Every structure is written in C-alpha cells, then in structure tokens.
Amino acid sequence: SLQKAIAVIPGDGIGQEVVPEGRRVLQAVSQKHGIDLEFVDFDFASADYYQAHGTMLPEDWFDSLRGFDAIFFGAVGWPDVVPDHISLWGSLLQFRRSFDQYINLRPCRLLPGVKSPLVGYGPGDVDFYVVRENTEGEYSSIGGKMFEGTDREIVVQETVMTRTGVDRVLKFAFELADSRPNQHLTSATKSNGISITMPYWDERVKIMSENYPEVRQDQFHIDILTANFVLKPNHFDVVVASNLFGDILSDLGPACTGTIGVAPSANINPDGTFPSLFEPVHGSAPDIAGQGIANPIGQIWSGAMMLDHFGETEASADVLEGIESVLSSGDASILTPDLGGRGSTSSLGEAIASTI
C-alpha cells in the first residue's frame, strides 16, 4: 500500500484548531483506501516557538522537513507577539521559496449548502482555479530605506520576475486549462500602470499561448478583474496571476463563493524534488481563535488536495463528497457560524469524517 510521511505544522490561532480536524478526516479516508499516512508533528513556525526561541524556525528546519512527502500546514501569524512580516517571512514564505513550491493552486467553487453573497449564483455556477506564482514577483526580499528618520525618508522594494519563474507558472496554468472542459485561461495583468514587469508578463503569456492553440485566452487588468469576479464569476475557468495578484484573487474568489473558511490551497513543487505544502487560504484569525468555532473545511479540503497530489484521486473525491454532503444537509447544529450554523470546529470535522 501507498506510504507517505506527512509533516504536520499547525502554527498559530485557528491553525491549531482546524489541523486536528483535517487529520481526523485524512485518517478516516486513508484507512478506507488502505493508504499508510504517517504524521509527524512540529511545533515550530508559531508565535509560541518564537517566544521561546527568538526565531520562527530551528536552524535545521530544512533538513528536518525536506525528506517528507508533504507538509500539512495550518496558519501562521500572531501580531501581538511577532510582526506578521517577520513570522511569515520566517516560515510559510520561506518554505514556499526554499522548497521551490512555485505553484499555488487555489480552487474557487460554489459548494452546495453555502450561500453565495452574489445575487443569482447557486452551487455549480462558480467553479474555477486561481494559479498563483508562488516564489518571486512582488514578494521580494530586495529593497531598503534611505534618509531614515528624516523628512526625505524613502523606501523602495523590487518586484522581480524571471523568465524561468514566469514561464513555469504559465505552463502549469495552460496545461491545467487545456485539461478542463472549458479550456479557458485568463491572465491577470496591470500592464497599463505597472509598466515594466507587467508588460513582460503579458509578453510571456502571448508566447506560451502559442503552444496551446485549443485554449481560449483572455486577459484583464487586475482592477477590472476583481470587479468581474463579482459581476460575472462564471466567466472564469483558470486564472493565472503573479504572486500578489494571485494572493488577492484567491481571497476574493472564495469570498464570492460564500466564505474563505472553506477555501483550500496547494503549494506545489511540481518537480517533486521537495515536499509540497497544503494549507487553507484563511489565516490564523486571532479574532475567533480559541473559541472552537473556526470552519475546518479549508483545512480538510487541503487534505484532499494533498491526496490528489499523491495520485489518490478516489480518496480525494471521497473527502470532497463528504464535505459536500455535510454542507448540503444544512444541519445548523453541525455547521460553524460562518456557514450560518451553531456547531463547532469539531462537530463539523466529525460529521465529515463519519461520512467516509
């Protein structure tokens, strides 16, 4: 039977609450399908760890993690203890870059039983992927400050795009679009305003599109693209975007499908050289942490994406069906408050696990 070793990093806040539910469902489904998942827990990449050690990660984090088949990740960030840019660059963003997880794949799907905030859209009407570049672009570590503390103070930060980085995410996105029934790819740009990097992005899209004659391709500037997510979300099939634009679109997309609490993501190293990382789109949510009311579906669905990544498509489909059937039930005693229920993180996690 398939054997996989999973590093589990719950992180901060509701990460601690939803990860156990994700694991519960993974355990149920792996038992059913005879998959042997070994989980190993790590307490680093958290504010607690930072408080105890003064860093987000131990020195040997890279070697500790690199042998795993995947990382099952909760959420990081606890601004009362450590500023977000320190905690995130010291953990999640570090993993993405060091493990060359250059694809961030984020489905946006309007699920049965989830109310869309948009007038006139029901389950099945919205179903697209955001493919986000995940290692470069606007998330750069180059830049600095000058004339510090004076009226002339200035800060600069580079956006960096490489041909390698742009082409590989475009290729992934075109392949994905090519494999889907609609064969439609939308590129997020802003080449009218961001006059150097974004025209370059457009140029590479144009060149890549020549390899995919079957794929219908269009592009929107990011401003009107966000407007169109609200005005015609059913227009989209695969949306490819730079790191920052993908970040924005993959929160906005799930919001248009009701709640970001259900949205999953896969940070993929397609070459398989390093472990890929699976995490919900939502963050650590300090405002609701500790109350046991966080929606675990984003985490559980991320587990399903991990199974897909392992080639276990049937097990993955089982998890998705479990999620959909519990959502469809509309049982308010089980569903979390963001879904209109009065249930808890664990009531929802248990209900999904027990469908399997």
Add this chain to the structure above:
Amino acid sequence: SLQKAIAVIPGDGIGQEVVPEGRRVLQAVSQKHGIDLEFVDFDFASADYYQAHGTMLPEDWFDSLRGFDAIFFGAVGWPDVVPDHISLWGSLLQFRRSFDQYINLRPCRLLPGVKSPLVGYGPGDVDFYVVRENTEGEYSSIGGKMFEGTDREIVVQETVMTRTGVDRVLKFAFELADSRPNQHLTSATKSNGISITMPYWDERVKIMSENYPEVRQDQFHIDILTANFVLKPNHFDVVVASNLFGDILSDLGPACTGTIGVAPSANINPDGTFPSLFEPVHGSAPDIAGQGIANPIGQIWSGAMMLDHFGETEASADVLEGIESVLSSGDASILTPDLGGRGSTSSLGEAIASTI
C-alpha cells in the same frame, strides 16, 4: 460670478461619448447657478493623436494645460493602436504626476435604482470613499530588463514610497474620515508579504493616527480587504490605499455597488498649484465603444466632483440629485444597458440635464 476655465480631453473610445454628456449637464447646472464655465477642447491624449504624431502629447502640453482651473477627462487607451502602458504613461499617468495630483478620491455609493450584485444590500447601505495615493508607490518608472532574450532574462521594477508622499495622502484621508459622521478609517496594507514598503506604510499610518484621536482606525491586508468589500461592504467609511491597492479597490468597490459605469473620480492637487483632473473610473471600453450605449453617469458625477472642488457644493448637489432621480425613475427607455435599460448614452445624459 465664479469663472473657471476647463480643459476638456475626451481621449479614446467611450471617453468621446460620455464627455459631451458630462458637459451638457455641467452647462445646465452652471447656467442655473450663475457659474461661468469656459470649456476648451483638446484632441491630444488619444490614439488618433498618437497615430498622427507618434506621441500622445504635444511638446508644450504642460504649458497648455497648467493655466486651467481643471481638466475634464474622458478615458485613454486603445490597445490596437498603441500599447496601454505607452498611452497611459504618455498621458493620464503623466498628468497625475506632473500636476502633482497626489490624491485620487473615489466614492463608492449604492445609488437608488441601481441593483447591487450583493445579496441583501440596498441604496444607502454602501457609502464610502477610497482615497488612493496617486503619484508614487507601485506605479514607478524605475526598473529594467537584464539578460534580454535569454533563459536567464529577468525584469525588475521598484515600488517607491516617500515619507512626503505617504504622509500627505494619509493626512488627507484622516481629515476626510474626521469630517464624516462615522469617523472611521481603514488602511489597506500587505505588510505580511510585501515586507519593506508595506510595513513602512503601516508605520506612517500609526504615527498619523495619533493626530486624529476621534478617528477609529483599522487595517486589513489587501487580500482579505477585497474579500470584505464583498462580504461586509457596509463596514467601510474611508479606505486609504497605495497607488496599486487604491486602483484595485476603486474598481472593486463600484462593482459591489452595481456597475463601474457610474463611478467618478477626482485626481486632486490639494495645494491648488496645478489643475486637478476629473474623470470616470471606467476606461475607454473598446468592446462597447461606438455604439452609443456607454453609461455617462461616471462622467457626469465626475463633473459634480469638479464643482465640489470649486466650492460650488449646491450646484454639485443638484447634479447628484439629478442622477439619483433619473436612476430612481427606473425608466428603461432612458437607462443604459448596464443599468438594465435599453436607452443610450445621450438619452440618459439628456434626462439628467433636464432635471436641473
């Protein structure tokens, strides 16, 4: 009586169609209020001009325009003739920077008679301003390409923030928030991912907020902020943002209030050293240009913002009332298709003018 000289630049596409309607309404309202508006037309800043001259602007554009009290602007961009980054950096973005129009003020208001795409929101429920930094930030002209044409090709572009630039937009936004009943200011950030410029932005917000103890202040990362525009648009009062984030939020906000066709903007030089520029949020819309069906309300409302800028608040209020009463009528023979009608640009413009 008040005398003002207005430079009129219709630009491309539907800019040509909506500007005359804006003028029609301005003429009606200025007559009523005894304001003396002199309009002077310019054909530059358009693809036609570019085709004839190879540049977007004549050499003496700065001196031709600087003496005017305001610029009444349509839309620029016609990618079939000239790439967007060339047409925009050669006109609109040039004006904003050269005339130091460092505030881009964009109201988002759910008007009567306009259907919101969001479930459960009606007229009056959404009413906020986006205050966008308009001269620096992500819209920089610094950067370039290296290893061109090879696999090692890289492009970089700087984001530049200056203390002067950040503080003055924050000050404007805090003053505006302070003057409104809700006294609530939201800052758009992304300091968890964009690790140099955005923490700097947060730092300046914190310092500026100390001068405004009456203003409640919060901040959201841009990803979840776009989600919240959809999920709780009534949370917002004044939203202050960098150039790029403001660009995104001021298309998304109007989309959440039904159509970007009605959204206006004011590019303001608050010092009064240079003319301010008033333009709709929408672009030249090649897809519907030439059909006479573009919604002129964004342009007309921009005219109202111009009157406000001149201190003519009553005349401005008249225009707003005219817009609202025609929208409320729901007369499909007058309203443009984006509003669910079968009317034309001019039927809607005439109807608004005739209320005055």
